[in-house]
Amino acid sequence: MSKRSAAFAAVLALAAGLAACATPTPYQPKVPGQASSGGYSETRIEANRWRVSFSGNSLTSRETVEGYLLYRAAELTLQQGADWFMIVDRNTARDARTYVEPDPLYRPWYGPGYSYWRPSWRYMGGGFGWRSWDPFWGDPFWADRMDVRTVERFEASAEVVMYHGAKPASDPRAFDAHAVLDNLGPRIQRPPPPKG
Secondary structure, three states, X not given: OOHHHHHHHXXXXXXXXXXXXXXXXXXXXXXXXXOOOOEEEEEEEEOXXXXXXXXXXXXXXXHHHHHHHHHHHHHHHHHOOOOXXXXXXXXXXXXXXXXXXXXXXXXXXXXXXXXXXXXXXXXXXXXXXXXXXXXXXXXXXXXXXXXXXXXXXXXXXXXXXXXXXXXXXXOOOEEEHHHHHHHHHHHOOOOOOOOO
């Protein structure tokens, strides 16, 4: 497989991956074993202690991921019969990848009559000695014709301890489960209902 064919295959794979993520991750359970499926998951650690997480795709903002994590912690707290929860450990991980692709409007094209010949030349590189120029490699002449994108994904996780009764007013790590659901509920985007 030639370098050009390999690059074209990589671009197609990237486009297919991005097409699958055309909308932000909705508020949904994460499907085990599906790497592309974002959503929430939880693990019971002790009777009143849980590890809750939410992972989003490349279109889901950090704020949304962290809000969905809090919303799931509040839902879980009420499902367990408790009234409020405390976050004792919290982490938001950021996965960022940068992709550099030539702008398709400026990509050089050479017909089949050119075979392997491509324009190239050498030039004095201002203190760097002689340098070579080729239209298929990054260089100062083509830098403004490259599409550089950074794709970010966020995953938030927290260790949550659940309690009964009134929430302590002085602890900023404590959350009233009913208040969290009331305040964040209008911003929750759920998946569309199945068709058919």
